Amino acid sequence: MHSNYKTHETMVKNYLFSPVFRKIGYALLAIALVYYVACWIWEPVADFICIPMLSLTPGMEADPEKFHFGIQSANAGWFEVVMTLMCVGCVFVAFSRxxxxxxxxxxxxxxxxxxxxxxxxxxxxxxxxxxxxxxxLICMAVYPFSTFLFFIIKYNWALYKFRRNNEE
Amino acid sequence: MKNRLKVERAIMDFTQQQLAELVGVSRQTINAIEKGNYVPSTTLSLKLARVFSKPVEEIFQLDEND
Incomplete structure (x- = not known):
């Protein structure tokens, strides 16, 4: 007897991460949650991170009557860190084999x-x-992540039911 | 869709696990197909037919509702 997963593995391996990335994803989401709560409770934690970045959008000081597109400096803080961790974590958890x-x-x-x-x-x-x-606006900021949350819950529930119903 | 997978598997004296390994799926998938809970893809159907050395129509048939 031999395994012959080659065809299906070829199909899935192009867009799914290795199973180990699921654990990495959950770790990133946990870090994001802990950091978000810490920033909410202690202001010094929120101010701790200040990373200079390049912004592709006009800043608040831009003349609203004149639209222009440019590159200017900005500072990435706790919000950008939390959002980045959430984005990467969600993708790793949702799309791991x-x-x-x-x-x-x-x-x-x-x-x-x-x-x-x-x-x-x-x-x-x-x-x-x-x-x-x-x-x-707050709701709209949450909805990209809620899609992943619904998917992860539904997928794991369907997987659990499939394995339970077909165990015998 | 109806199938004779369980019958053919019994004739060849395969366990679900053995059949699953031969065609490259999980044992639960074979169980789901036998129970009628899942309709396999064309590729999987052809692989199953090849294992039993029979035409695919002998193993899978359309029923009245299809």
């Missing part, structure tokens, strides 16, 4: 992704219709 990957796992993955995108779009629509002002 399973240790045993086959076409049914890929099927579950696609179904979960479609479900998560649709649920998230409904949330965006309801938010647009019923929430206004600064609260709307």
């Amino acid at each position: 399973e240790k045993v990957e086959d076409e049914f796992i890929a099927h579950i993955r696609v179904q979960s992704l479609v479900w998560a995108l649709m649920v998230n779009m409904v949330l965006v629509l309801l938010t647009t219709l019923f929430i206004y002002g600064g609260s709307y």
